[in-house]
Amino acid sequence: MIEVRELTKTFGKTIAVDRLSFTVRPGRVTGFLGPNGAGKSTTMRLMLGLERPTAGHALIDGRPYRETGEPLRRVGALLDASYVHRGRSAYHHLLWLARSNRIPSARVKAVLEMVGLEGVARARCRTFSLGMLQRLGIAAAFLGDPPVLLLDEPVNGLDPEGVLWLRTLLKGLAAEGRTVLVSSHLMSEMALTADHLVVIGRGRLLADVGMAEFIERSRATSLEEAFLRITADATEHRAQPEPGR
């Protein structure tokens, strides 16, 4: 379980996360939605102790992430798939992570097979496509077989087979009782994957509700329509009114 309470993060004058409170429960896939710049990635970084909150807190299974022993066994995270040593092979990247987290090396082979990268495991990461890097990031998140997963836009760059694979995987992990928080801008895919939604705009909570109820509430026929309605006032990139009107 992930608990976010009154979480706030400012960067200079920018309020990236604004008194955000929500709980991510186990046993279901929770979609984390919001327009560009809404604060999703910052919230995830705060959950992982990569940023220090200005106020409030985020707890994972009752503790701040920093106080979690053997973090990769407790929480699997994919934030930025390009965050790998480009000169290393996929195999050595994962082996380094496994060794430094006291995870058996046999897991490396298992996760490489799981994400379909076993054939290119020895190639340097600099030769990887976006989708291959994304698969490697997902492999790293699963290395410690964690009960809690935080994935920031994991679908980006995946091919159709990869998208289907990830959807099936996330649903299966949730069904096993794990806690799964996944952000995405792909509404049609999210509609197929998530059971529950946390929607934010300008750092604030806009909705924390089941998928079906979210769509019904805004009298929409699709997740996309409901999302556009609820975030209409919270997008940073609205067109400016023309002068003289």
Ligand SMILES: Nc1ncnc2c1ncn2[C@@H]1O[C@H](COP(=O)(O)OP(=O)(O)OP(=O)(O)O)[C@@H](O)[C@H]1O
């Ligand atoms: N390190 C930083 N320094 C300054 N401002 C930052 C920093 N990180 C994020 N921000 C700002 O915080 C706000 C939230 O950004 P964040 O990346 O969390 O949004 P997001 O919801 O993940 O957006 P996207 O959908 O585009 O990934 C933005 O205004 C962004 O410019």
Ligand SMILES: [Mg+2]
């Ligand atoms: Mg982001």
